[in-house]
Amino acid sequence: MTTAFSQTAFTRGQATPQLPTMPSGWPIGSYDSYEGAQRAVDHLADSKFPVEDVTIVGVEPMLVERVAGRLSWGRVLTSGALSGAWFGLFVGLLLSMFTAGAGFAPILIGLLSGVGFGMVFAAISYGATRGKRDFVSSSQLVARRYDVLSQPRNAEKGRELLAQLELHRPAF
Incomplete structure (x- = not known):
């Protein structure tokens, strides 16, 4: 993941694609969870593997x-009162300071x-739904599996390092 504070492809002299593009590289590992793929890439980084050639791809997103x-109504009004209280307190504090x-x-x-x-x-917001959404939820984008890809020039070395990781993993 690239953030404003991390090293980007531009600082390495490569241009990161600005438009959505298909990932390139050869598969060197496949994992059931993002955590497993992340652990694999971390192992590659610890082994001095050129991780700038690595891509994690979520396959079959859901x-x-x-x-x-x-x-x-009680939960809606309570939530509205609490969020309004925080905003009102903020405005009141600003007014009292000046x-x-x-x-x-x-x-x-x-x-x-x-409040x-x-x-x-x-x-008003809840009433506008007219009972069509009477539940609270959170959404998440997940994948059925996560493949770790590497550019062909380093793929074989990456497979070897990930095989070593699996050999040393404790069995549960």
């Missing part, structure tokens, strides 16, 4: 939505206004 619980001698009044007004507006906006 969108998985995990239902966390039932959504009710108003001389105001005391706690701006903080209290901001907090109460935030009220948060509840109103949450109620």
Whole structure:
């Protein structure tokens, strides 16, 4: 994964494709979880393998939505009140910092206004669904398997290193 603080392909003199492109390379390992593929690439890096030639590819992607619980008017209004309270508290604190001698009044007004507006906006949002989505969930993109690819010039060495990793892995 590349972040703003990590070394990118540009700093190595290579151009990273800006448009979606198919991955290239030969398969050197296949894993049932992303954690397994990540562990394999970490082992390659620890073994001084040129990991800039490596790509992790998620094969057969799926969108998985995990239902966390039932959504009710009480839960919606409570959530709206809490998020509104945080915003109102923030605004109230800002107002109290820039108003001389105001005391706690701006903080209290901001907090109460935030709770009220948060509840109103949450109620409007939930009411607009008309009961078509009465649950809370989170979505995740997962793959059936994760293949580790390497450029052909280093693929054989990568296979050897990953075979060594599997040999030294404790059996459960």
